Amino acid sequence: MNTDGSPDHQWWKEAVVYQIYPRSFNDSDGDGVGDLQGITERVEYLADLGVDVIWLCPVYDSPNADNGYDIGDYRSIMPEFGTMADWEALLAELHAHDIRLLMDLVVNHTSDEHEWFQRSRRREDGYEDYYYWRDGDVDEDGEPVPPNNWGSFMGGSAWTYDELREQWYLHLFDEKQPDLNWRNPDVRDEVASLVEWWLEKGIDGFRIDAINYISKPEGLPDGTADREPKGVEVFSHGPRIHDYLRELYDRTFANYDVLTVAEMSDTTVDMAGDYLGEDGDGLDMIFHFEHMDVDISPRGRFDPDGWGEWSLPEFKEIMTRWQTELGEDAWNAQYLGNHDQPRIVSRFGDDEEYRVESAKLLATFLMTVRGTPFVYQGEEIGMTNDDFERLEDLDDPMTVGAIEDLIDAGRADSYEDLRAFVNYVSRDHARTPMQWSDAANAGFTTGEPWLALNENYPEINVEAARADEDSVWNYYRRLIDLRHDEEVLVYGEYELLLPDHEQLYAYTRTLDDETVLVVLNWSGESVAVDADLVEESPTAVLRSNYDDAPAVPSGQEFRPYEAVVYRL
Structure with missing residues (x-):
């Protein structure tokens, strides 16, 4: 907030960001791999959806040991994706449609071929x-x-x-991804130089990968905690990380009107403020992982004990803490999925009987809590997890490495023992190709897709969704319009209602004398809403995922995965 209590208006607070995984988005040349020209062909689609910013996963020249996150040359484009001229044409086309571009900045490590x-x-x-x-x-x-x-x-x-x-x-990641030594000032000079180079090319900011690992403690001591990977409590958020990030901000980001969003696992809300804003390290927002860890083992994501179970009260507690304790001058990045997570409707919704309703509920949540919403490709049509029947069906080196470790440690005899677990957590779910139509290969490519398509693409695809006014896609489009139109959904204060309710997630957003109420039945069972949920009577239903939403919530029954946004 400004000193007079008015919102601190920033374009990136008011934006909706759409994440593209280039390899799986759209293939223009029939080689089975998505590319830059393919993205350019779909810019009109992105504009129709109403998004404001594209976050582009790495397209730099890379040996591709970790799907582009092992960079061999920061100033060149991977030939599979096209040329620098193709990238420049994409940037120009996005800007012509008033869509900004975030690049992925991967500087904890490089490729070993760099x-x-x-x-x-x-x-x-x-x-x-x-x-x-x-x-x-x-x-x-x-x-x-x-x-x-x-x-x-x-x-x-x-x-x-x-x-x-x-x-x-x-190498904290693949052996072909050696960690840069940020203690070396020459390394920091190199990073600042490449950041400046891309900013001068006209991009609108960066998503910054795995940045909480850049500072390692003196002596590189052993890890002692019972967590995977071993040592993560030692090498995460190291002693000089604030020095490094503030120096990078002062040398580069501070000189441009750009968005920076940093991926930072193991970050609590108490830590976050030190990284954000002018009083911190200059970052605009971070991706924290607390809500992403709600359904995994305390020992780590790839521990097959204690996974898949989560409670709505626990989820609400995490989200509310980040909504209310981050501070007025800091900002949230809101997401439920990305290229490293399973599909959100399979994880947090119901991808069978209530796929459409729960996909719309998740969209309602993302677009109405405080913070900038990030939509991952395919979420807008309700894409689901796949079923990886064999180890050979997987591509992700993180998942494959975890499986091999579990088998070597004697915790499983074969992939089949871990199949259900893998089909819950694998990163490959988000990387199956985008489902554009019911044509061959879902309209993604005329060749052989680099990763097998989800078999449900004849039913779940963009072409069918756009033709159906009641589809998940059209609901996303209307929600994005609502967020653009209603300043209260961007800058309004958040207040949680019914914190202990096992099925209902209800909250208000208030800005000056304007209040919006959001009621989400986050379950597959109908539930009655308390008669005294709110004192004020709603004046309008702004959005709902059922045709005949209750005109007032109090004392009414909400159907499975029903989501309603009211103006009070």
Whole structure:
């Protein structure tokens, strides 16, 4: 808020962001892989949906060990996706439709094929310490032993021995993704330079990947907590992270009118304020993971014990804490899914009997809580999780590595023992190709798709959804319009009602003398709303996912996954 109590208007607070995973969005040349020209072909579709910003997952030149998050050249485009000219044409087309572009900034690590790493492993002058190199020990058989017990998010050790340099290098992700050493000022200069280079090309900001891992503690001590990967409590949010981020902000982001949203797991609401705004490290918002962890084991996402169960009161408590305790000058990024998460209607809704109703309820929630909503491709048509019958059906190295670790540790005998678990958590669910029509390969490609399509595409696809006025797609479009029209849904204060209710999630948004009430029956059973839910009588139903929503909520019965937005 401003000093006079009025909202601090910012374009990125009022925007709706749509995330594109380029490999799976739209293929223009029939090679089975989505590309930049394919995205350009669909800009009109994005404009019709009403989104304001596109977040583009990495399209930089990459060996593709982790689907583009292993970058070989930050200033070049992956040939599979096209050329720099194709990227420039996409940017121009987006801007012509008043849609801004966020690029993905991946600077915790590079590819091991990046020039910096190749020069570092050869100990070339000036590059020796661009990465974390350490001597290890040897075991009783004389074999090298890693420098500490840290584990990789992709499974196994976070260390790999390099025969050329005769030392171990650190990689918190795949062994082809060595971690940059941010203690080295030359590394920080390089990062600032590439950020400036992209900003000068006219982009509108960055989603910043895995940035809470850039500062490692002195001595790289062993991890002790019973969490996976081992050591995460040590290498997350390290001692100099605020210095590094503030320096990057002062040198780059502060000089442009851009959006920065940082991916930061293990971040609590109490920590978040130190990263956000001018009084913090300059970031505009962060992706926290507390609500993403509501249904997983405390030991980590890929622990097959204690997964899949979650309660609405616990979810409400997490979301409300972030709505009310973040501070007036900080801002939320709201999301339920992305390229690293299962499909939201399969995880938080009902992807069978009430797929349409629950997909609309989830959309209602995203568009009416405080913060900038992020919609992942396919959510707007209610795409669902797939069924990966065999290990060979999976592409994601994180999921595959976790399975291999569990089998090696004796916690499972085969993939079949883990199949139900994998089909709940796998990142590949979000990466199956976009379902454009009921034509061959869902209209995604004329070739062989790089990842198998979900078999339900003849029923769930964009073409069918756009032709149906009552579809999930048209409901998203109307909700986005509502958020654009109603300032209270952007800047209004949030107040939770019925915190302990097992089925109902109800809250108000209030700005000056205007109040909106949102009532969500987040369950597959009908439920009666308390007669005294609110004192004021609604004057209008602004949006609802059933045709005949109750004109007043109090004392009424709400049907399975019914969602209604009222003006009071």
